[in-house]
Amino acid sequence: MSGARTVLIVGGGVIGLCAAWYALQKGHRVTLLERGGPDHDSCSLGNAGMIVPSHFVPLAAPGMVGLGLRMMLHPESPFWIRPRLDRDLLSWGWRFLRAANTRHVERAAPVLRDLNLQSRRCYEELAERHGLRFGLVKKGLMMLCRTERVLEEEAALAERARQIGLEAQVLTAAQAAQLEPHIQMEIAGAVYFPQDCHLIPQQFVAELTRRLEQEGASLVWSAEVTGWRTAGRRVEAALVGERAFAADEFVIAGGAWSPTIARGLRVDMPMQAGKGYSLTLTDPPQLPSICSILTEARIAVTPMEGALRFAGTMEITGLDESVHPGRVNGILRSIPRYFPAFSPDHFRGIAVWSGLRPCSPDGLPYVGRFGRYDNLLAATGHAMMGLSLGPITGRLIAQILSGEPPSIPLDLLSPDRYA
Numbered sequence: 001m002s003g004a005r006t007v008l009i010v011g012g013g014v015i016g017l018c019a020a021w022y023a024l025q026k027g028h029r030v031t032l033l034e035r036g037g038p039d040h041d042s043c044s045l046g047n048a049g050m051i052v053p054s055h056f057v058p059l060a061a062p063g064m065v066g067l068g069l070r071m072m073l074h075p076e077s078p079f080w081i082r083p084r085l086d087r088d089l090l091s092w093g094w095r096f097l098r099a100a101n102t103r104h105v106e107r108a109a110p111v112l113r114d115l116n117l118q119s120r121r122c123y124e125e126l127a128e129r130h131g132l133r134f135g136l137v138k139k140g141l142m143m144l145c146r147t148e149r150v151l152e153e154e155a156a157l158a159e160r161a162r163q164i165g166l167e168a169q170v171l172t173a174a175q176a177a178q179l180e181p182h183i184q185m186e187i188a189g190a191v192y193f194p195q196d197c198h199l200i201p202q203q204f205v206a207e208l209t210r211r212l213e214q215e216g217a218s219l220v221w222s223a224e225v226t227g228w229r230t231a232g233r234r235v236e237a238a239l240v241g242e243r244a245f246a247a248d249e250f251v252i253a254g255g256a257w258s259p260t261i262a263r264g265l266r267v268d269m270p271m272q273a274g275k276g277y278s279l280t281l282t283d284p285p286q287l288p289s290i291c292s293i294l295t296e297a298r299i300a301v302t303p304m305e306g307a308l309r310f311a312g313t314m315e316i317t318g319l320d321e322s323v324h325p326g327r328v329n330g331i332l333r334s335i336p337r338y339f340p341a342f343s344p345d346h347f348r349g350i351a352v353w354s355g356l357r358p359c360s361p362d363g364l365p366y367v368g369r370f371g372r373y374d375n376l377l378a379a380t381g382h383a384m385m386g387l388s389l390g391p392i393t394g395r396l397i398a399q400i401l402s403g404e405p406p407s408i409p410l411d412l413l414s415p416d417r418y419a
């Protein structure tokens, strides 16, 4: 390694925390600035907690634009863009459209596969070698399909998964029931991805935060970065009001707020926030042991010890975390169609959590150095996979900081790809 450096990370979600962890492991001195307090909420807490090698197709894929437009017409559908004349949104939409093609999916698939598989391995190491406790369960994921048509589409995807070396099995309804014998399911069949896992994201964040503090990282709470001091090709300091935090290296890991954080640095990292909701039943009528996705409804279902979390929707509505009751209704009304033992009444009085996914136009994260500066890196834009890809992102950032070759080629992830 090329010598210990002082590293300043902006953002205390799963990505910033993982970057801090792996930088610390390499011997760097780490400061993390987080605008919230030690118990702040972020997108990294209420998500579905899935580690997803199965998600090798980026969000920007053929058919997504048509599907999105059809869904926009329905007030309870899982997808919505608030129409508005916003230059950033229009250019993001245009770039999404351009990326949603077969060639992009083919180039992105092996990268997403490797990121997810390496991250899964990192999670195993964090649990087994470093003793972090966050409820890691390695039992796979089922894509539950109500209709034969969607089952056929998922079966085709399973075939593509196998072609790139992932494990995937198409199951009849009876075979799916054997995997989940205690759950009543009304499905045509399922696709099972045995390499997927799940965990309890709020436990992971809390445990990592505690261990970082124990091992000497400086976590600065209530520290909202509002500007930067630069000199030529170097960033000198991040500004928090009147305070300046100097460092050798700076990492922007502010989730959906990353472009706001980077304002003034003259870098172009297009991003839209993709709002989603989750509801967690602490005493569910039935408790599956494997996480699943209700495919047509696009709802993720994750057992978290005795609790059961349901998560869904993707609303492109700016940096607005308010809850849209119609779309929450859409989630509640879809669940009994797959799991008839559940009814909307089970969710009465359950708080709705909302979070903003940081979405790049091509569905790939931004990981790496910016060309404009010698000491500025991005670790953001993970959209629906930030929890899954947290550890590998942290490891890649630490490798770059240490002058080591990254364990995954970073060309497709460059934060300059839209500059």
Ligand SMILES: Cc1cc2nc3c(=O)[nH]c(=O)nc-3n(C[C@H](O)[C@H](O)[C@H](O)COP(=O)(O)OP(=O)(O)OC[C@H]3O[C@@H](n4cnc5c(N)ncnc54)[C@H](O)[C@@H]3O)c2cc1C
Binding pocket: 010, 011, 012, 013, 014, 015, 016, 033, 034, 035, 036, 040, 041, 042, 043, 044, 045, 046, 047, 048, 049, 050, 051, 052, 223, 224, 225, 226, 253, 254, 255, 256, 257, 261, 274, 275, 276, 277, 278, 300, 311, 312, 354, 355, 356, 357, 358, 379, 380, 381, 382, 383, 384, 385, 386, 387, 388, 389
């Ligand atoms: C409903 C739902 C379900 C999901 N399910 C999954 C899943 O199963 N698996 C998966 O892999 N992913 C999932 N995701 C996506 C995942 O949650 C995100 O990709 C991930 O949490 C993003 O992490 P982050 O650290 O980049 O951002 P965040 O968690 O949003 O963290 C960013 C941090 O930056 C801080 N910040 C912002 N501005 C400033 C500033 N100016 N100064 C200092 N700090 C600042 C914020 O306070 C925040 O703490 C889901 C998301 C949603 C909404």
